[in-house]
Amino acid sequence: MASDSVVIAGIGxxxxxxxxxxxxxxxxxxxxxxxxxxxxIEKSAIDAVFAKSITSGHQRxxxxxxxxxxxxxxxxxxTWDQGGASNVxxxxxxxxxxxxxxxxxxxxxxxxxxxxxTRSAYSRPLATADAPYGWFGVSAGYAMIAQRHMRQFxxxxxxxxxxxxxxxxxxxANPNAQLRKPITIEDHQASPWIVEPLHRDDCCLVSxxxxxxxxxxxxxxxxxxxxxxxxxxxxxHGQTSWDVALRPxxxxxxxxxxGAQAFAAAGLTPADIDVAQIYDCFTITVLMxxxxxxxxxxxxxxxxxxxxxxxxxxxxxxNTSGGLLSETGMPGMQLVLEGVRxxxxxxxxxVPGARHVLVSGQGGAMHTHATMxxxx
Amino acid sequence: MSEFPAPPVDELTRPFWDGLTAGELxxxxxxxxxxAWLPQREECPRCWNDQWAFEASSGRxxxxxxxxxxxxxxxxxxxxIPYNVSVVELEEGPRLLTNVVTDDQGTLHIGQHVxxxxxxxxxxxxxxxRPAAGETAR
Numbered sequence: 001m002a003s004d005s006v007v008i009a010g011i012g013x014x015x016x017x018x019x020x021x022x023x024x025x026x027x028x029x030x031x032x033x034x035x036x037x038x039x040x041i042e043k044s045a046i047d048a049v050f051a052k053s054i055t056s057g058h059q060r061x062x063x064x065x066x067x068x069x070x071x072x073x074x075x076x077x078x079t080w081d082q083g084g085a086s087n088v089x090x091x092x093x094x095x096x097x098x099x100x101x102x103x104x105x106x107x108x109x110x111x112x113x114x115x116x117x118t119r120s121a122y123s124r125p126l127a128t129a130d131a132p133y134g135w136f137g138v139s140a141g142y143a144m145i146a147q148r149h150m151r152q153f154x155x156x157x158x159x160x161x162x163x164x165x166x167x168x169x170x171x172x173a174n175p176n177a178q179l180r181k182p183i184t185i186e187d188h189q190a191s192p193w194i195v196e197p198l199h200r201d202d203c204c205l206v207s208x209x210x211x212x213x214x215x216x217x218x219x220x221x222x223x224x225x226x227x228x229x230x231x232x233x234x235x236x237h238g239q240t241s242w243d244v245a246l247r248p249x250x251x252x253x254x255x256x257x258x259g260a261q262a263f264a265a266a267g268l269t270p271a272d273i274d275v276a277q278i279y280d281c282f283t284i285t286v287l288m289x290x291x292x293x294x295x296x297x298x299x300x301x302x303x304x305x306x307x308x309x310x311x312x313x314x315x316x317x318x319n320t321s322g323g324l325l326s327e328t329g330m331p332g333m334q335l336v337l338e339g340v341r342x343x344x345x346x347x348x349x350x351v352p353g354a355r356h357v358l359v360s361g362q363g364g365a366m367h368t369h370a371t372m373x374x375x376x
Numbered sequence: 377m378s379e380f381p382a383p384p385v386d387e388l389t390r391p392f393w394d395g396l397t398a399g400e401l402x403x404x405x406x407x408x409x410x411x412a413w414l415p416q417r418e419e420c421p422r423c424w425n426d427q428w429a430f431e432a433s434s435g436r437x438x439x440x441x442x443x444x445x446x447x448x449x450x451x452x453x454x455x456x457i458p459y460n461v462s463v464v465e466l467e468e469g470p471r472l473l474t475n476v477v478t479d480d481q482g483t484l485h486i487g488q489h490v491x492x493x494x495x496x497x498x499x500x501x502x503x504x505x506r507p508a509a510g511e512t513a514r
Contacts, residue, residue, distance in 0.1 A: 128381070129389070130461075132502055133473055133474055134453045136453075137449045193444075244463070
């Protein structure tokens with residue numbers, strides 16, 4: 001571990017699923033309380049509070065309101081609006097601010113309550129000028145990408161189904177997962193269309209919940225007596241066209257740019273990754289992210305994910321706590337938490353001897369991307 | 377039938393909608409760098425210049441990708457399912473979201489040649505497409 005390395009010192013979460021009557025701030029405070037307790041530090045050590053913007057109800061100055069609820073007056077803070085890439089990006093930005101000496105201990109929190117609050121964010125027109133053509137729902141953007149990938153490379157719906165089967169299998173072993181019933185490829189095929197070519201079982205859950213992490217330097221973690229720090233080995237970022245229709249290439253994502261940066265920073269290659277927590281808002285997202293990270297060639301993702309390759313014992317165990325498809329549909333922080341658990345050896349679906357875990361986040365319709373590699 | 381989700385029409389977008397009413401699909405072209413684009417913007421997204429003009433497309437394009445809705449996410453579309461929403465690239469370069477009018481969604485394919493078909497929907501002229509004459513189904 002380099003002397004200036006940054007670690008995830010603590011993780012915390014709420015229950016996932018239906019949490020009626022809880023505000024996003026209440027959910028975030030609970031997750032932060034658990035993360036700070038897990039780190040074993042006093043809240044007075046925290047000098048930065050960052051939050052992912054709330055998908056189900058945007059609030060101005062949200063991170064400042066959260067800091068108020070936490071009784072903190074941090075030096076640095078703010079809300080980041082990059083969809084499901086926000087959490088990994090915020091951890092990366094906090095790590096840089098720590099290395100620059102602007103802050104010492106950052107709390108990064110993510111909460112949402114679309115399940116019992118409003119889920120309109122997920123069904124409204126993607127762009128109002130296109131609504132006359134019937135263009136509605138987040139799923140449709142991913143379906144547009146999936147169709148192109150399937151037609152161009154011969155990727156099948158059953159191959160996408162293999163991704164859902166792996167996530168649901170791993171979720172079944174996680175007592176905190178929202179959906180714990182394993183499925184088969186046949187179940188996936190029989191599930192109704194959401195927007196063709198995506199079936200219901202290609203699509204993630206809609207969930208209430210929160211998760212948070214505490215980030216600091218390795219030196220600070222030693223000073224504060226943190227018991228299980230997990231080092232951040234490298235991060236990377238990428239973005240492409242906001243509008244799916246305007247995207248020059250529908251079958252590649254900014255994961256290629258983000259992944260290459262993260263691997264270079266960590267001095268690692270895909271062959272060094274023992275377990276991956278890949279943002280699985282839709283199955284096609286996982287398949288294309290794996291291709292763009294270089295786990296297989298472009299267009300060969302369908303073959304790569306078949307035959308249990310993504311299950312423990314396979315080539316690349318995926319989303320070992322269930323991912324967005326099974327654990328919780330919350331946009332991404334749960335994947336970071338599971339990455340930390342894999343490096344600590346405490347996952348409910350632990351990959352024996354895992355030394356490096358890759359975590360991805362992405363938002364929009366594969367518009368934003370962030371990658372993080374954790375080690376031991 | 378529930379209310380049509382009418383597009384917002386303002387000073388910037390009116391020439392586009394007026395063009396469809398007049399029977400043509402208009403995109404913008406930059407006077408400085410020649411870039412062509414949709415949807416409407418105040419400045420050229422390539423060179424950032426604000427000197428541009430609307431130009432009529434030939435109406436010919438190719439199919440980039442499409443999705444098929446079997447469930448309506450807005451009540452207006454309940455009696456239209458199954459319907460497709462498609463990305464079409466015009467031969468002049470700009471891309472747009474549209475519908476390809478077909479009786480058989482199963483014949484759509486990547487690179488399919490399509491041609492403009494302006495249709496009235498609740499009083500709005502919409503830029504839809506149909507398989508080009510001579511385009512064989514497969």
